[in-house]
Amino acid sequence: MNGIERVQATLTGQAVDRRAVAPVLSLYGARLTGCPLDRYYTDSELYARGQAAVADLFQPDLLFSSFSFASVGAAFGGNLFFSGNQAPNLRRPAILSPEEWDTLVWPRHDTNPHLLYFQETIQRLVEAHGSEVLVAAPVVPPFDVPTLVMGIEGWLRLVLTDRSRARGVLEKCVPFFVEMANSYFEAGAACVVAPCGFMSPSVVTRDIAEHFSRPALAAALPQLKGPIVLHHVGAPMLAHLDLLTGLPSTLGLAVDRQDDLDQARAIAGPDLTIFGGPSVFRMPGYTASEIEADCRALLENRRQDARFILCTAGPDVPWETPPENIQALRRTAESFSGRSVPA
Amino acid sequence: MDIQRELLDTVLRADQAGANALLDAWAAEHGYGRLLVDVVEPMLEYVGRTYMDSQSVTLAQAYVAGMIAEDALNKMVAQNRRGQAENVSPRGPVVIGNIEEDFHALGRRMVGTFLTAEGWQVHDLGNDVSAQQFVDKAQEVGARVIGVSAMMTTTARNIGHLRAEIDRRGLTGRIQLAVGGAIFVLCPELVQEVGGDGTAQNALGATRLFEQLWQRSLEREAGA
Numbered sequence: 001m002n003g004i005e006r007v008q009a010t011l012t013g014q015a016v017d018r019r020a021v022a023p024v025l026s027l028y029g030a031r032l033t034g035c036p037l038d039r040y041y042t043d044s045e046l047y048a049r050g051q052a053a054v055a056d057l058f059q060p061d062l063l064f065s066s067f068s069f070a071s072v073g074a075a076f077g078g079n080l081f082f083s084g085n086q087a088p089n090l091r092r093p094a095i096l097s098p099e100e101w102d103t104l105v106w107p108r109h110d111t112n113p114h115l116l117y118f119q120e121t122i123q124r125l126v127e128a129h130g131s132e133v134l135v136a137a138p139v140v141p142p143f144d145v146p147t148l149v150m151g152i153e154g155w156l157r158l159v160l161t162d163r164s165r166a167r168g169v170l171e172k173c174v175p176f177f178v179e180m181a182n183s184y185f186e187a188g189a190a191c192v193v194a195p196c197g198f199m200s201p202s203v204v205t206r207d208i209a210e211h212f213s214r215p216a217l218a219a220a221l222p223q224l225k226g227p228i229v230l231h232h233v234g235a236p237m238l239a240h241l242d243l244l245t246g247l248p249s250t251l252g253l254a255v256d257r258q259d260d261l262d263q264a265r266a267i268a269g270p271d272l273t274i275f276g277g278p279s280v281f282r283m284p285g286y287t288a289s290e291i292e293a294d295c296r297a298l299l300e301n302r303r304q305d306a307r308f309i310l311c312t313a314g315p316d317v318p319w320e321t322p323p324e325n326i327q328a329l330r331r332t333a334e335s336f337s338g339r340s341v342p343a
Numbered sequence: 344m345d346i347q348r349e350l351l352d353t354v355l356r357a358d359q360a361g362a363n364a365l366l367d368a369w370a371a372e373h374g375y376g377r378l379l380v381d382v383v384e385p386m387l388e389y390v391g392r393t394y395m396d397s398q399s400v401t402l403a404q405a406y407v408a409g410m411i412a413e414d415a416l417n418k419m420v421a422q423n424r425r426g427q428a429e430n431v432s433p434r435g436p437v438v439i440g441n442i443e444e445d446f447h448a449l450g451r452r453m454v455g456t457f458l459t460a461e462g463w464q465v466h467d468l469g470n471d472v473s474a475q476q477f478v479d480k481a482q483e484v485g486a487r488v489i490g491v492s493a494m495m496t497t498t499a500r501n502i503g504h505l506r507a508e509i510d511r512r513g514l515t516g517r518i519q520l521a522v523g524g525a526i527f528v529l530c531p532e533l534v535q536e537v538g539g540d541g542t543a544q545n546a547l548g549a550t551r552l553f554e555q556l557w558q559r560s561l562e563r564e565a566g567a
Binding site for chain 1: 355402
């Protein structure tokens with residue numbers, strides 16, 4: 001099986017030759033090619049070269065397009081900061097006050113260079129690797145777009161102090177998100193992956209997640225031209241995981257390493273694919289043997305679960321992670337294949 | 344139900360408007376003079392003690408607690424009650440900031456708010472602060488604690504430069520290094536790796552940590 005066949009079989013609950021493996025290596029491509037990050041995150045050709053190196057060295061079953069959400073903030077006018085070993089950050093958001101939302105000029109997906117970059121990286125990855133692996137595109141969910149426009153503090157304060165105005169902002173973010181995700185599908189992405197910050201139990205109360213954030217997803221997802229994976233954003237999601245179920249277009253849930261996978265499956269139901277794996281925060285410090293042991297424990301736990309993909313849990317795999325720690329994922333999946341009984 | 348319990352409930356609901364209404368009602372009866380000492384500080388102390396060892400407090404709840412503290416301070420100042428100087432024993436000074444190349448300001452700002460509400464004199468240097476800037480300011484103002492924040496593993500490792508700068512200037516023990524940010528909760532071993540003297544699970548636990556480190560600095564100096 002190639003990566004496409006392996007992932008598609010997993011999504012439909014069919015037997016696979018081994019577990020699909022999908023480490024998030026958007027940043028890591030730059031390390032492999034020695035590309036300066038200010039160029040990697042603005043030039044789609046250089047990004048594609050980095051991902052070609054990722055494909056060569058790690059042979060993942062999914063490739064990820066650029067995971068640089070700060071660049072979305074830059075599309076609105078935010079100021080980017082590039083460092084030598086991490087994805088860009090926003091030095092200063094585009095707006096600082098809630099009133100500025102009223103006059104904000106929204107960037108267009110078909111002309112803004114920051115937004116076009118995302119689409120171009122997808123196109124290049126699909127052109128180069130589309131016969132072997134699927135391309136997944138990280139996308140900012142509607143309730144997190146404002147964190148990139150006014151900063152998380154400004155958005156949190158607005159949600160907590162003026163829910164009505166916040167809801168008005170959120171309503172504007174729904175079509176922006178839909179256009180963004182659909183531009184990724186048109187560029188060739190097989191699915192989009194949305195890290196759901198304002199659904200996370202570590203960020204918001206259940207009341208906010210259920211009555212503020214979830215309705216925006218419910219409004220947006222039926223308009224997508226392809227499937228979405230809802231992601232835990234690097235923190236435990238189990239307490240709110242039920243709020244991510246029952247939504248259209250959803251093909252899977254990515255959960256945190258601290259989330260109990262049996263409980264996650266019980267909440268998700270039988271049809272959603274679960275994405276789980278070692279924590280990216282642990283990957284630089286663990287040995288390859290420790291990563292393998294962690295992966296083996298996860299695969300053992302999911303032995304009877306056909307719809308499970310071994311990924312890395314969290315944001316991007318950190319720059320300083322030794323390559324052998326990343327290779328440990330696929331190596332474990334291969335060595336485990338003789339004993340796994342999917343489907 | 345007493346005011347502190349009611350206030351705590353508004354925090355757990357992340358209900359900023361409800362908290363303001365409670366504080367205003369209490370102040371209408373008792374005045375603003377002792378709002379911090381009698382109401383806000385005990386609430387922060389309780390929440391900090393309850394949640395400092397767990398991850399069960401959400402960012403929104405902690406942020407509301409910070410806004411309550413900030414609002415209470417502002418109202419006291421607006422009412423010309425001489426605020427904390429009259430009611431809270433002055434502590435500090437301390438220096439806080441995000442380490443170089445880190446721009447995730449929210450946690451640091453919340454720590455600053457909680458410290459200020461409990462009477463600490465806080466010098467907040469903002470984002471992207473170099474090791475030299477931290478130590479220069481600490482020496483200038485006589486701080487015994489530097490609180491440094493980082494979000495990711497990569498920027499957390501820059502804190503090692505600050506540790507080295509403190510040691511290089513012969514200030515080991517005299518200046519205690521508090522490290523914070525989500526990455527230290529996820530990877531506690533990083534605290535030692537970057538040379539931190541202590542950490543807290545969240546911003547609410549920072550005031551207790553700073554108190555402990557301040558005492559440790561005094562003890563080290565006395566024992567030296």
